[in-house]
Amino acid sequence: MTKQPTPEPNSKSDLVGRLDTWLDTRTGIDSILHESLDEPIHGGASWAYVFGSGLLFLFMSQVITGVFLALYYVPSADHAHTVVSYIVKVVSSGSFIRSIHAYGSSGIIILLCLHIGQTVLYGSYKGRRELLWLSGCILMALMLGMAFTGYLLPWDEKAYFATAVGTNLIAEVPLIGPILQKLVRGGDQMGTLTISRFFVLHVFVLPGMLIAFIAGHIFFFRKAGAAGPIKEDPVTPRLPSVPFYPRQVLMDAAFAVVLIGILAIIAKTIPMDLGPAANPADTHFLPRPEWYYRPAFQWLKYLSGRWSLVGGIMLPALLALIFAAAPFLDRRLERRPWKRPISVGAFLLFLIAYTSLGIASYRDDYSDPVMAAQMHTQDADAHAFMAKPFVPESSAGSVSTNLISASPAVVKGHALFQSQSCNSCHGEGGVGTAAAGPLTGVALKYTEAQLNAILHAPDSKMIAGGMQSVDLKPEDLKALTAYLRQLH
Ligand code: HEC
The missing domain is CATH 1.20.810.10 (Cytochrome Bc1 Complex; Chain C)
Structure with missing residues (x-):
């Protein structure tokens, strides 16, 4: 024989009352x-x-x-x-x-x-x-x-x-x-x-x-x-x-x-x-x-x-x-x-x-x-300090990488920029050093495709400066260029 559930006590008839009864029989809320x-x-x-x-x-x-x-x-x-x-x-x-x-x-x-x-x-x-x-x-x-x-x-x-x-x-x-x-x-x-x-x-x-x-x-x-x-x-x-x-x-x-x-x-x-x-x-x-x-x-x-x-x-x-x-x-x-x-x-x-x-x-x-x-x-x-406008990260000087609100691709690109030692010649945040010029503003100079192309096949000036061709998986390359293109 299967046990029948006890019927709901049916004392209150309006909707709120029934809801209350339903809840009370399960939680003891009353x-x-x-x-x-x-x-x-x-x-x-x-x-x-x-x-x-x-x-x-x-x-x-x-x-x-x-x-x-x-x-x-x-x-x-x-x-x-x-x-x-x-x-x-x-x-x-x-x-x-x-x-x-x-x-x-x-x-x-x-x-x-x-x-x-x-x-x-x-x-x-x-x-x-x-x-x-x-x-x-x-x-x-x-x-x-x-x-x-x-x-x-x-x-x-x-x-x-x-x-x-x-x-x-x-x-x-x-x-x-x-x-x-x-x-x-x-x-x-x-x-x-x-x-x-x-x-x-x-x-x-x-x-x-x-x-x-x-x-x-x-x-x-x-x-x-x-x-x-x-x-x-x-x-x-x-x-x-x-x-x-x-x-x-x-x-x-x-x-x-x-x-x-x-x-x-x-x-x-x-x-x-x-x-x-x-x-x-x-x-x-x-x-x-x-x-x-x-x-x-x-x-x-x-x-x-x-x-x-x-x-x-x-x-x-x-x-x-x-x-x-x-x-x-x-x-x-x-x-x-x-x-x-x-x-x-x-x-x-x-x-x-x-x-x-x-x-x-x-x-x-x-x-x-x-x-x-x-x-x-x-x-x-x-x-x-309170009166000054927000400056994203102070380490990169006046150039901001604004990584706090950056997209995941840009954050990843930033990590690649570091791990591929781009910063050793181009400086933190791409501000430029004696070894290589700044990368801020490459977005104005090159389209995304052009940027990909020169990274893949550096021109003579880059090779002369010791820069090697960038060899990365397509999605990593995309992240790197996304990072480069937002430098300003
Ligand atoms: C050994 C030093 C060196 C390293 C490492 C290096 N670069 Fe370069 N890069 C150069 C030089 C030199 C140039 C060409 C002249 C200049 O811009 O000063 C150049 C130019 C470029 C340019 C073209 C800039 C322009 O305005 O035309 C891009 C983009 C670039 N590098 C990206 C990268 C990226 C991304 C990396 C890391 C994967 C990297 N570089 C690593 C030395 C380097």
Whole structure:
């Protein structure tokens, strides 16, 4: 006997209802929606709770804008800066998307501070929420890692030198420091391997981990339930609850709209600068990290020798450990901030110290006239670079081979031009050398057939100059002439 499939429950008769039944019997969507939207919020919806969902929203915005940037990006020291300037100067809305992505990272850091500040002040980490807190700590570390790895990718002066400072610090780690630094950089110096390592971390490893920990964080949040207002008991809530939908959902959505609005306005009015390409030989450049790393940067300036190990590695590690252990150390269920002077006081003290360090860093830069002048020059250089039109690859001087947007045949032709050593006499990009004249403009001089003919049977002048007849497969010859004909 064959088993008959159970008939579809036929409770709803209209089309939407039937579709819903069809989907629900296969996915359980109704109960999933019920679970996620009817989550009880004790004490009701509040604007104080929008930061977490705001972070999730900004993360998604980073993923989407990041995918667009990755469509163009090439993780190599030779091309990274050129492709980013291509994105900024040629691609339509490229500068806008890049600015949303770059300012988005600052937005995430600001929201992280607000989210953590709210959690600490409200004591929302209390009452069986240790794993929720720990997964949040890991998320914060991953976000800081995203900011650090992403900063290098444009490979302009400030990216290069700031990352050089950051990776120099790694060498201070006791025992394994130098090995660790080499591992991060992919060698002793920063170069293509550093970019490709940072790229892999920024695009695959860290986002993958972020998604996993975001899922965990939301899971733990749902399991423990929203902690509610400060007068609420975090373990057995007593306040009357209202469902997550619609009020809190609307507040979260409104906040998301405000966020993307602010980002779009900033990205439009102050597009993120791209400076001139990294020049490791530049000894004048003053490296400065993004604003949120400024306090740490300033802190390191005060330390030297033995103290850089204690102050630069051990103290931050200890603080991070205490911070992560907060729900284990502070076990009372009391949530009102004024009744918790130690935890709230320590947090505020840290905030004040961190902010003061950041302010001191900016003040130092602008109070010393020599330093201020150099900072001003760096900004001016970046503005000047932004104002210049896009130049495809700088190595060929003024002659462009524009290989970024070239057809596959031209790219192949370029490779043949190199492998057949045409460049040894005619120069890189066919600009000409003492041995042979330039090839720029052959398209005006010869038709494709004529070009093929002289390559096949060079004239006496070419033979006298040592050029041999080109003997290639027809499609390779075609690619080579395609490359020659677009030189100008
Ligand atoms: C040993 C040096 C040498 C090498 C290698 C060489 N060429 Fe030449 N090539 C010459 C000289 C010399 C001439 C003729 C005079 C001039 O243009 O300076 C010439 C002329 C040409 C011309 C005609 C230019 C004109 O304006 O009339 C073309 C096209 C050309 N070469 C293409 C190539 C290609 C493609 C290759 C690689 C497969 C190549 N050459 C490799 C030396 C060389």
